[in-house]
Amino acid sequence: MKKGVVLSLIAASLMLVGCSGKKEEQKSEAVAHQTEQKAETKKAESVQQTQKSEPVKRDVASAVHQEQAPQTSASAQELFNKCASCHGPDGKRKALGKSGIIAGMSKDEVLKKLKEYEAGTLNKYGMGPLMKAQVAGLSDKELEALAEYIASMK
Known part of the structure; x- marks a missing residue:
C-alpha cells in the first residue's frame, strides 16, 4: 500500500510539473512578442526624431559656416583657458x-610643438595622447593664434 501511495504522489508531481511548463512557454512567447512590439515602436520613434532634427542640423551648420571669422586675441585667450587648467593661467x-613650462617659448616653437602633438608625432614627457586630444579640432588659424598668445607670456 505504501508503494501505491508513493507511486501516485510521484505521478501527480510529474503531471503538475509537465503541465506548468506550457504556461511558462506561453508567457515567454507573450513577453517576447511584447518586447518585439516595444522595439519596433522605439525604432519608429527614433526615425521620427531623426527626421525632425535633420532640418535643425542643417540650420545650425549653415549658421556656424556664416559666423566663421578670423581669430582675435580675445578668442586666443579663450582657447588658452583650456590650456590654463594644466599649464596655469600664466x-x-x-x-x-x-x-x-610654456611661458617664454617663441611662437614658432609653440606652433611646431602644437602641430606635432596634433599629428601624433610628439610624445614629450608622455603627454602625447593627452595633448593630441587637446589640440584635436583646432584649425591652423586657431593654433597660430594660440601659439602667438602663449609666446606673449613672459
Missing part, C-alpha cells in the same frame, strides 16, 4: 607636474 606651471 603658463608657468608644469602640466600635471610633468611637462616643461
